[in-house]
Structure formats: structure tokens, C-alpha cells
Amino acid sequence: MEICRLCASLALAVALYPLASWSQGLSPATPAKEFVRFGSRVVAVDRGGSSSVATPSSATVSPSSGSTDHASLAVNVYNSSGYTNTEWIQTAVNDTLTSINSCYTYYHRPSNLLYLMNDAGTDWLPAFHPGDVGAYAENSRCRIDGGGTSFSGEGTSAKLTIKFTFNIAFAGSKNTYVSAGQPSGSYGGWGTVGSWSVPGTAQIPLVMSVSPANGSGSAGTLKISTVKNDGLANIKWIQLIVNGTLSSSNACHIYYDQSSNSIFLNNDSASSWVGSGVPGSGTILENGQCRIILSQSSRTSALTTTDLNVRIEFKPGFAGAKRLYATAGDFAENYVYWADFGSWNAF
Amino acid sequence: MMDRLAQLTLIATFLCAVHAQEISSLGGRVVDAQTGDAVAGATVLAIRDTSEPVKGGPEFQTATTTDDGSYSIADLPNGSYRICVQSAEHLDPCAGRPEAYVRTQIGGKSASLNLSLQKAAVIRVSVEDPSANLQAKEGKQEGAHLLIGIVDESGLFQTFTLASTSPTHRVYEGRVRPGSSARLIVHAEQFSLANSEGSPIEGKSLSIPIETSQEGLPNERTIRIREQ
Numbered sequence: 001m002e003i004c005r006l007c008a009s010l011a012l013a014v015a016l017y018p019l020a021s022w023s024q025g026l027s028p029a030t031p032a033k034e035f036v037r038f039g040s041r042v043v044a045v046d047r048g049g050s051s052s053v054a055t056p057s058s059a060t061v062s063p064s065s066g067s068t069d070h071a072s073l074a075v076n077v078y079n080s081s082g083y084t085n086t087e088w089i090q091t092a093v094n095d096t097l098t099s100i101n102s103c104y105t106y107y108h109r110p111s112n113l114l115y116l117m118n119d120a121g122t123d124w125l126p127a128f129h130p131g132d133v134g135a136y137a138e139n140s141r142c143r144i145d146g147g148g149t150s151f152s153g154e155g156t157s158a159k160l161t162i163k164f165t166f167n168i169a170f171a172g173s174k175n176t177y178v179s180a181g182q183p184s185g186s187y188g189g190w191g192t193v194g195s196w197s198v199p200g201t202a203q204i205p206l207v208m209s210v211s212p213a214n215g216s217g218s219a220g221t222l223k224i225s226t227v228k229n230d231g232l233a234n235i236k237w238i239q240l241i242v243n244g245t246l247s248s249s250n251a252c253h254i255y256y257d258q259s260s261n262s263i264f265l266n267n268d269s270a271s272s273w274v275g276s277g278v279p280g281s282g283t284i285l286e287n288g289q290c291r292i293i294l295s296q297s298s299r300t301s302a303l304t305t306t307d308l309n310v311r312i313e314f315k316p317g318f319a320g321a322k323r324l325y326a327t328a329g330d331f332a333e334n335y336v337y338w339a340d341f342g343s344w345n346a347f
Numbered sequence: 348m349m350d351r352l353a354q355l356t357l358i359a360t361f362l363c364a365v366h367a368q369e370i371s372s373l374g375g376r377v378v379d380a381q382t383g384d385a386v387a388g389a390t391v392l393a394i395r396d397t398s399e400p401v402k403g404g405p406e407f408q409t410a411t412t413t414d415d416g417s418y419s420i421a422d423l424p425n426g427s428y429r430i431c432v433q434s435a436e437h438l439d440p441c442a443g444r445p446e447a448y449v450r451t452q453i454g455g456k457s458a459s460l461n462l463s464l465q466k467a468a469v470i471r472v473s474v475e476d477p478s479a480n481l482q483a484k485e486g487k488q489e490g491a492h493l494l495i496g497i498v499d500e501s502g503l504f505q506t507f508t509l510a511s512t513s514p515t516h517r518v519y520e521g522r523v524r525p526g527s528s529a530r531l532i533v534h535a536e537q538f539s540l541a542n543s544e545g546s547p548i549e550g551k552s553l554s555i556p557i558e559t560s561q562e563g564l565p566n567e568r569t570i571r572i573r574e575q
Binding site: 055056057058059060076078079080081088090097098099100102104106108110111112113115117121122123124126127129156157181183184187188189190191192 | 392394397400401402403404405407429431441442444445448485486489490491492494498501502503504506508509530532534536551552554
């Protein structure tokens with residue numbers, strides 16, 4: 001009976017304690033006690049007057065397993081002090097936990113920047129913002145893209161989704177590791193949260209993005225970014241259509257041929273090419289809808305990525321809302337059908 | 348009336364379940380692995396292992412070591428725990444590879460766990476910023492970031508913590524094992540870097556190998572932030 005009376009007091013105290021107190025921050029201004037759920041109980045953690053103790057995190061990844069050469073992995077990090085106390089999140093996809101020859105990332109929440117480590121594990125590649133379509137980082141193991149990558153936070157949960165494309169050279173069974181930390185640096189360590197099997201077969205070329213994804217104006221430079229997991233040399237062609245609908249007729253339809261390093265422009269009736277030229281040359285290709293300025297166009301390649309930058313001037317008669325459609329193919333005649341990657345308001 | 352009775356029955360069932368959960372304590376001493384001296388003022392964290400991650404964050408308890416290095420954590424439900432120790436001069440067992448984590452089982456009675464910590468070799472980076480660019484941009488301009496850390500001998504990246512700051516000068520610190528090799532990385536987004544003599548550094552990064560002494564003597568580096 002006495003026990004029951006004690007338990008009742010405890011239960012009442014728990015019930016009356018404001019829920020908001022569970023997610024108190026750990027900034028220097030916060031009190032020295034924090035309330036943490038322990039199974040069915042809530043206990044006060046004595047901070048001893050120190051504000052430098054970091055609260056540990058736990059994490060999940062979704063999907064937790066898979067066997068494709070590309071993946072959007074959503075990492076959820078939970079921290080009882082609130083997601084704003086998660087300053088950084090590191091992930092590693094690899095057979096062992098190391099940054100060397102790995103797909104190893106670092107996300108810094110306050111600056112909203114995502115980094116990928118280089119192959120040697122000696123330096124970060126240039127960072128980009130999640131959501132930046134056309135931005136990416138690549139090493140010989142994987143590529144991460146800004147488009148399809150995002151961060152959000154709510155309550156105690158921080159969610160980082162990273163769009164990965166794995167290189168064929170990275171084939172095999174991998175683990176997904178996560179750690180997270182606070183400004184004070186301590187975090188409670190790494191956890192293995194999932195597994196991934198990277199196939200050893202060549203993938204169909206993928207158009208990762210057309211950027212800017214939403215543009216406007218009488219002229220612009222569109223970047224079509226493609227990836228082929230067994231090497232850039234195996235991309236045969238890249239195509240782009242700017243038009244109100246997916247049609248080559250009365251469109252601005254270009255075809256890039258990797259073998260000859262040439263850009264072609266379709267004619268108005270889509271019956272033949274008006275001409276071709278090498279990116280960087282002085283050639284100008286023109287049909288009823290647009291002009292392609294090759295002197296301001298280029299192709300760049302690295303590892304598994306081929307980017308095509310095309311300078312386009314739209315003619316007044318082509319004004320209006322257009323869509324950006326793209327596709328790519330390889331020498332084995334594999335390709336993914338046209339997809340819509342964004343919009344352009346021509347005027 | 349019946350509803351009221353049902354509520355009371357439910358509460359009683361809940362309370363019995365709470366009471367049935369066995370609570371234990373964990374205590375011991377924290378000492379320096381080399382000297383055996385007590386480590387005072389360290390924070391010991393007991394983080395409960397679960398098969399499923401806890402959505403509000405993991406369950407944990409903390410205690411601060413006393414002058415003789417002893418600590419005591421009460422109120423621990425039965426289970427497996429990972430033990431981390433945060434000390435200014437020592438390596439946190441949770442900061443390295445998962446294989447090195449200290450784990451203990453709590454099972455219905457008081458448990459004892461003595462911990463010996465390895466002294467840390469401190470790497471200190473002094474950032475001179477005469478024009479206060481960091482203060483002007485970081486946290487205010489999207490994408491402006493100075494990332495300082497090390498890739499340790501196991502290939503894991505550890506961010507440095509800010510040890511002191513003023514508008515034109517900051518000191519960052521990191522800790523690694525004495526007598527080990529590490530690589531210091533200073534990466535600047537939207538800042539330009541220079542070495543301690545003021546000569547510009549090409550690109551966005553400075554990446555240099557560091558060897559720490561067996562005695563754990565501090566390694567110090569100075570970089571400068573330049574106008575961009």
C-alpha cells in the first residue's frame with residue numbers, strides 16, 4: 001500500500017510535468033537539469049552546473065537495406081535536447097567504418113552544407129546545399145546530388161536525406177554508419193544503422209538533373225548532369241528538349257554525341273538536324289525556336305559524371321512556359337525514357 | 348462511477364508495471380591509464396542500448412567524478428549500457444571506433460565499473476581573422492562555414508571544438524591518441540585561407556599530416572582568414 005502511494009505520487013508528478021520540458025535545449029542559458037525518458041519513467045539528469053555535456057543521439061536510416069546502384073537514404077537523428085542541438089551528422093556507406101575509399105559525408109546544420117570526403121580520406125570535396133539542383137560531389141565510390149537531398153527538423157528529430165549513386169567499382173556488401181554531434185563535440189559514438197548491397201553490373205545512364213530547374217529569360221545556360229556507374233566513357237548520347245510538351249516538333253531539341261563531341265539541333269519539323277558543332281567552337285545552330293551558342297557551351301567529365309552546358313537563346317515566337325525534358329543513352333543502347341526535370345519561362 | 352473505477356484500475360496496473368521494473372546503480376572510479384591518478388571533474392554518461400532507436404533520443408544518465416575520481420549513477424533500469432567519459436585531458440572511449448566502446452550490463456543490483464582513460468594529445472588551431480570575416484558571415488550568410496577537424500588514425504573525422512573566441516581570433520581544439528598519425532583539415536566555404544605567414548592557400552582547404560608526441564604535447568597550427 002505504501003509502495004502504491006509512492007508510485008501514485010511519482011505518476012502524478014510525471015503526468016503534471018510539462019511535456020515541453022523534455023526537449024529543453026543545452027545552450028549555456030539552460031538549467032542544470034534535463035529530463036530524459038527511461039522506459040516508462042521520466043528522470044532528471046543532473047548536469048552538475050555544466051552546460052558543456054552533450055546529449056547523445058540515436059539514429060535510424062530508411063530504407064535500412066537495399067541492393068540498387070542508387071539510393072535516397074533518409075537518416076533520422078534523435079536528440080532529447082531537440083534537433084537544433086544536432087550540429088552535425090556524419091554518414092558512411094562502406095564495408096568498414098572509415099573515410100578512406102568510402103562514401104563518407106558530413107552535414108553541418110547551421111550552414112546547411114553537405115560535404116563528401118575524397119578517396120584518400122584527406123580532404124572534403126567542395127560542399128553544397130541540400131536541394132541545390134545541379135550541385136553534386138563525387139569520388140570514385142559514389143556521387144551525392146543536391147537535387148533529391150534535403151534536411152528538415154522537428155522536435156527531437158533531425159532528418160537528413162542524401163541521394164547517392166554508387167560506382168560499379170564500389171560493388172559489394174556495405175554497411176550504413178551514422179554519428180551525430182553537438183557544438184561541444186561529444187556525441188556518444190557511431191552506430192551501424194543499415195546495410196546496402198551495391199551491384200556489380202553497369203547501370204543504365206541516368207540524367208541526374210537539369211539546372212537551373214526553374215529558370216526564365218530570353219537566354220540561359222542549361223546544365224544537363226548525367227552519371228554512368230561504370231565510367232563516363234560509356235555515355236553515348238545526351239538529349240534535351242525545351243518545349244511546352246514532350247515533342248521534338250517546333251521545339252528546342254538538342255542531341256549531344258559523345259564520340260564526336262558534337263551538339264546537334266533538330267529542325268522545326270523534327271525531320272533532320274539543322275547542323276552540329278563542337279562545344280566551345282564558334283558555331284551557332286538555329287531553328288525557329290532557339291539558337292544554340294556553342295562558343296558558350298561546354299562538356300565536362302569526371303569519374304562517372306558527364307555534364308553538358310548548353311547556351312540557348314530563345315526566339316520571341318517561342319515565348320511562354322516550357323518544360324525541360326532530358327534523357328541519356330550508352331553504347332549498349334540502354335537508356336531511360338525522357339523525364340521532366342524542370343521548367344523555363346521563355347520571353 | 349464504473350468509468351472512474353476503470354480509470355483507477357488502469358492507473359494501478361500502470362503503477363505495478365513501473366514498480367516491477369528493476370532499478371540498479373553503477374559506480375566506480377575513473378583514473379588516468381598511465382599514472383593511475385584520479386580523474387576529477389569528468390562526466391560519465393551511461394547510455395542505454397536498445398534494439399530500436401528511441402525517437403526522443405537515447406536514454407542516458409550522467410554523473411560527475413569527485414576529487415578521488417569516483418562516480419555513482421543511480422536509477423538505471425536493467426539493460427546494456429555504453430559508457431562514455433568526457434574529460435578535458437583524456438580521450439572519450441566513445442570518440443573512437445565502435446569496437447573500443449565500453450559496455451556494461453546492469454542487472455538488478457549495484458554494479459561496479461572502474462575506468463582508465465588514455466591521456467589525449469591536443470591539436471590546437473589558432474585562427475587569426477583581422478577583418479572579423481568569420482563573425483560577419485558565419486551564421487548570417489548562407490553557406491559560409493569554416494570546418495576544422497582531423498581524420499584520425501582509424502580514418503574517422505572528428506570536428507574540433509571552439510575553445511575560445513573573440514571577434515578577430517579563435518582557438519579550436521581536437522584530441523587524438525598520443526603517438527599517432529592524423530590529418531588536420533581546415534575547409535573554408537566562402538572564406539579565403541592563408542598560412543601563418545599570411546601567404547594565400549590555394550583552393551578551399553588546408554590538409555596537413557600531423558604526428559602527435561608520445562607525451563601528448565600539444566600540436567599548434569595557425570591559419571589566417573583573408574578578405575574574399
